[in-house]
Amino acid sequence: MFGLFLLLILLAQATFSYILFEHHNLYLTILGILQITLFFGSMIIMMRYFRNRNTADYRKGFNAFGVMISSGVPALGFFLFGIVYLLTHIAFIKYLGYGVALAMFFAILAGIIWGRWNWKVHSIELPFENLPEESDGLKIVQISDIHVGSFFHKYDKVEHAIRMINQLEADFVFFTGDLVNNIAEEMFGWEPIFSKIQAKKGKFSILGNHDYGDYVPWDKEETKNSNLSKLISIHKEIGFTPLLNEAVELRPGFWLLGVENWGKAPFRQSGELGKTLEHVPQNAFKVLLSHDPSHFDEQVTSTNIDLTLSGHTHGMQFGIERFGIKWSPVSLRYKKWAGLYHVGKQFLYVNRGFGYLGFPGRVGIYPEITEIVLRSTRK
Known part of the structure; x- marks a missing residue:
């Protein structure tokens, strides 16, 4: 190809x-x-x-x-x-x-x-039959694919985007992976900036394929493992709770699941969805953080997870979303590449990415901050 x-x-x-x-x-x-x-x-x-x-x-x-x-x-x-x-x-x-x-x-x-700094807020409301009534109106902000090493220390540009996040007054902020391009050192100096992200009830994160250092020629496996450990600790330093094939009950009957990266080959498949679901009640409302949207069709649709949040594709940073047209070359590889999708009663939202990688720009597909309001249909 x-x-x-x-x-x-x-x-x-x-x-x-x-x-x-x-x-x-x-x-x-x-x-x-x-x-x-x-x-x-x-x-x-x-x-x-x-x-x-x-x-x-x-x-x-x-x-x-x-x-x-x-x-x-x-x-x-x-x-x-x-x-x-x-x-x-x-x-x-x-x-x-x-x-x-x-x-x-x-x-x-x-x-x-201009395009790479043109953050857009995408706002949606999602209805669920089994959402606990006390969680009706809960606001989630999702960001994904920061790729901080691509920002070249443009602190003022990124701070503007973080102010946009905070203006949404989210209950929870979820980050769906790829904090860096390759190595933890890229985050050095950025910790005070990303620590400013605010959420009323908590901030949670997962890893993306770039976070593992798989694309770097490491001298020793120990050095690579140390890099990953440092990156996970940075997640905590900036106020996020990393979920590594783990689940946590955010509210009674409302569970958040976070898996490590799982993508179609040649991407890493470290996500263990079965293990993550082990202690989650079958009838609970479930939100899954999974970096790669291909995971949804491959494994998630065989479960009863209600909402999956992903990123990874960046919308290829190039395409058109105007005049009723939605297309990017990345759609040739990923059927679900940007925005909202649903299969039966299950929803998938694919964030277009907060940053960029490789090509230092965005044409037609702009960096995204996602605002999701959950609604209960039990009323």
């Missing part, structure tokens, strides 16, 4: 460059040389940088990724127009393709400069 995608990118790049150069126009030739240099140069820098991921400073790699996307994706947008032009030699098609490529470039640029 990756090989086919890479081939498509290279074909698109070749088509775009060929048509630019065929004009024999000095300015277009300079533009073509600049574009192809930026694309391949940033790709080489990015690939070399990401070979060494045992670092808390991701700026060079992420910035190279941003240059690669902003220079390469517009060529991909031009590709079909370019092919049609080469077959028909209709000039209008070519210029239409140039317009699409230019629009994509400015959209990506806006996503880098």
Whole structure:
């Protein structure tokens, strides 16, 4: 799949460059040389940088990724127009393709400069037959996929988002994994900022696939384990209670479950849902925190868990949610990739992510803070 995608990118790049150069126009030739240099140069820098991921400073790699996307994706947008032009030699098609490529470039640029800091509050009310009446109106705020190492110490930007969280006056705040990109050190200096997150009754968290350090070439297994232990302790330092295949009764008849990461291969499958449910009464109202939404269809729907909260997909940080259209390339891999889904009486909510990873921007799919109000239908 990756090989086919890479081939498509290279074909698109070749088509775009060929048509630019065929004009024999000095300015277009300079533009073509600049574009192809930026694309391949940033790709080489990015690939070399990401070979060494045992670092808390991701700026060079992420910035190279941003240059690669902003220079390469517009060529991909031009590709079909370019092919049609080469077959028909209709000039209008070519210029239409140039317009699409230019629009994509400015959209990506806006996503880098503004989109990654454009937090949106998504508010929903969910009705449940078996929600205890005393929990009617309970407000949950969910955040997910902070990826703090991607923020490059932009403390003021993140503090603005935390003020947005606190303005919601949540009863509980749930964090559904991926605090860091790879290593606990990324959180150093951020503890006072994230400690400001407020909840009336408690804050709970789980781990995501990036929290385990699986994508880092550790010298020793002990060092990797120590990194994970440190990260779990940081969860506690900032006021969250981490749930590692554990369940806790928040109120009489209302249980919160938290599993470790469980995702389809090649992702880690450390979540033990059966173990987590062992001591939870069968007829209790249950909310599950599980990082990867694929867990819902694979295991959760065979239980009577009422609400599952996930993240992981980021909505691929690219897509469209306008005019009744909801689409992102990530939908090709995940059927449930952003927002609310339900199967029978069970609900799944997939948070679009608080931060970003790799590409330092968000285009059309913005960072999310989720406000969920639970309603009892027993009245």
